[in-house]
Amino acid sequence: MVRDPSVPDPSTLLPPDRPIQLLDSEGTYRADPDWAIDLSDGQLVELYRMMVMARQIDAQSITLQRQGQLGVYASLRGQEAAQVGSAFALAPQDWVFPSYRELGVALTRGMDPRELLHVFRGTWLGAHDPAKHHFGLITISIGTQALHAAGFAMGVRLDGADCCAVVYLGDGATSEGDVHEALNFAAVFDAPCVFFVQNNQYAISMPVTRQTKAPTIAHKAVGYGMPGYRCDGNDVLASYAVMRRALEHARGGGGPVLVEAETYRMEAHTTADDPTRYRDDSELEHWRSRDPITRFEVFLRDRRLIDDDLVDTVAQAATAEAQAVRAAIYDAPHGDPLELFDHVYAEPTPRLRAQRAQLAAELAGQDA
């Protein structure tokens, strides 16, 4: 199982002093020969469209929660570039292991957002078939999905298949034991797994500076014997390029990679949180000026790839999508309580069948 027992040279694993950035916060593009972008014009516009849609549906989801249609919702506002850019680099056969904030990744993978929103609505605990979109279930327990991704990638490795597992994590997750174990397993077994950490600066109220003493999260990678990459997570082009490099490395038998995308969580941790208690407006203002969609729009306009009409079209399409999501979620029926017993095991046990009958009788009595 262990392919390459040699000890890597640490200097090849340490991250650069600065995160890779191709598009600065004003929208100025600086090409980097080490990080060439091979995206077509159509793909660049697609990136923009996906980010606008992600933002719009995200905003709609917050609103739905404020209207009592979702129990809670974790917003990705501000992280669109990190999610859409990185997901755009994935091959169709690659698998994503998300946490609970990856709506942008899901949209880029072609998923119907309502499949994730039903979890927040409390309809079911998981509302999609992971095998259909190669997208794991929303995972609430922090960092535990990293082990699933590592194990999945170990399976890929055993088969010699062409597939990468990508696990999305937050900065807080890097403190959890399971993430440490997953990084270690993945490295020891050369598993084709990319650990994509969106460092959005906060784990609820805990700033990343107090979450870890490491110089950067990417610096943790050397401790496991894997390379650590850094990118400006508000730069969709850098996010795409760095993720693509990481996937190449992993897919090519080089083993796992840790990527840290620096970004910012513009909204609260979830709709149940009050961020005004631990951060102030000046910080928000600072990051607002580094908005990922604004800067990309500037870039695209400079390139004459979009104009006012296209911006409007994209905005309207996004609004229409958001409305469709709203219509689908609003007052949607709840799950069937009798299904509670169906999937505990492959076949319900006699005890479960009896309990199901008991609930059925209660429900029948209620209607009488």
Place this chain on the structure above:
Amino acid sequence: MAAVTMAGALNRALHDAMDDDDRVVVFGEDVADLGGVFRVTDRLAERFGSDRCFDTPLAESGIVGTAVGMAMYGYRPVVELQFDGFSYPAFEQITSHLAKMPNRSRGTVRLPVVVRIPFGGGIGAVEHHSESPEALYAHTAGLKIVTPSTPSDAYALLRASIASPDPVLFFEPKRRYWTKEDVELPVTAEPPGTAVIRRPGSTATLITYGPTVATCLEAAEAATEEGWELEVIDLRSLVPLDIDTLVSAVERTGRAIVVHEASVFGGLGAEVAAELLERAFWSLEAPVLRVGGFDIPYPASQLEHYHLPDVDRVLDAVERSLDY
């Protein structure tokens, strides 16, 4: 027919399972070159290669979590947690993911994972190596809990557990690893979920599992001196529990005593007693009694025999039952 130890039967089961299905993989700490600290995984790496039987870093949560991922990919992992007390680091992966993912995915994700856990005491070990944590896991919906008491059952139940589409915690009574049985492997047996009457009787029914099955059989033999014919039932599965067999037994004998190494408070005996009280109320001549460890952390090795249920304690309970 040869004399086979339980450890040998388990080893044979793993060899046969890996022969039959090349998606079965075995991993854990020290399972490959060493063949497992109890030799249960002996020579698997040699026969099937290090892609199918391999050692992991020292990380129990990692072992179970990656097993989840490998199962999602399409493998059938049979992993080992080296000792009962070291299953606790993996508790979250077992209870929040292994147990729940099929349900959370509405049946689209199946996790045919077996987690083998040597359990129980009576081996003179240091701390954390003699636990009986089965109740902690039995209380978790979504898991199947299986525990053999004989070598032939160890073979049959492990093969059945590996073939099951559900996640199984397979508790192996480590102090019985070296007991022998004359048996020609492979064998099949009653499927998991079925209890088996190891010794018929009419005076009272002893209900037990794992390491205390032998204790109860010994007690039943000793009881004949007092004129008692004790029935001994081996549960073999804690989840699902074969309550029907237990109810029939109590309808016949009217008296039940549950015996396990685990502490009495909150142990499986409480669940059996409650179920029998409800389902066999009219047949009970006496309350269902429980014989088990005291409600203390497992003692140091020199004192463990005061804690573990023995033949005399079982017979004391039978006498108490007959007094009603």
Place this chain on the structure above:
Amino acid sequence: MANDQVRLPDLGEGLTEATIVRWLVDVGDTVTADQIVAEVETAKATVELPTPHAGTVAALHAAEGDEVAVGTVVLTLGSSASSPAADDAEEADHADEGPDGSDVLVGYGTGRGRSRRRRGRTHRAPPPSQPARPRAKPPVRKLAKDLGVDLEALTGSGPDGRITRDDVRGAAQPGAQAGQPAAHAAPRSERSGDTDRREAVTGVRARIADHLSVAWREIPAASCWVECDASAMLAVRDELAVAHPDVKLTPLALVLRSCVVALRQVPQLNASFDAERREIVHHGRVDLGVATQTDRGLLVPVVRDAGGRSVLDLASEVERLAGEARSAALAPGELVGSTFTVSNVGAFGVDGGGPIINHPEAGILGVGRIARRPWVVDDAVVVRPVVQLTLSFDHRVCDGAEAARFLRRIADLVERPTLLLAH
């Protein structure tokens, strides 16, 4: 949810109220769907409140600074006809109705669990199997053990054959030895010549004996009786018999019909006293037990739904049941479940009798023989066919006045069978 109401939802994981900090709209403003209409403060945070629907603000139902419970309507809208969002909302208005009829929305506050389901005692399922042991609860077992009574030898008089404390005490005799059945009296010493013959009470006889014992023990029965001039009834019977020669039409059939009609008018008698639950069960249907003498003892086959049968139907059904009872061809199901019983004691040549109530019914009607007797008509003594009707009734279920009224009703219908046509 109604398209014109904006309620305060649960804004974060179980919070129960919030304070309106600031309204962002006024009465008369037009709003679009999802537009923020207010800022509200919860125990955790200050959040914005978007309206789910479009429209014109018709009324605000809370003032700034008010604390409002989750689920309260805080704003009402008038409809805005041309808003596409309103159309969306209407299309999406397939609200999941909760059991109490209100819309069930996610996050609408705590305490929105299921509404109360129980509406009283529910049907008790029958016991699943006969246990191999006598059915006795632990305290009863202890009593039996202390009194030296063998439970195996007892028949339980409680529900489902359960052995009760009374059963145990009844079986315990002073001086009885442990393990011996104490149900038999001590044998008399033998005298030369006459010897006592003992007959075991088993099977049907035992069941009848137990049943009657229970009735006798449990029911405080009272009785009333009345004599009737049966001439009109006999005339009707004769006429019917000529018209339907194929049916064996006895006067009893007419009495049964009268009984059924009277039960509808005084339904208290079509009831049972459930001592265990302390409830009177008023039966919806009249299933008439007709006491029938057979070789094996007194059986009570049941005419189902007697209320729905004509006199002819009653007559032929009674004939069938009696025949099958005598030839032991009745199914067990035909011998249980009566709601009222009639006992034709007159068939044995007696004028009347106080029958024992068929437990757990509320009443039993004894019908004596029809005999020619002196009867007063217009102050003159004439000879008429007279029949005595006796009602034994459970005094817990109805009082004397009701019972008498019931009996009087039957008597009226016997004496003036034309009245039967009205029912």
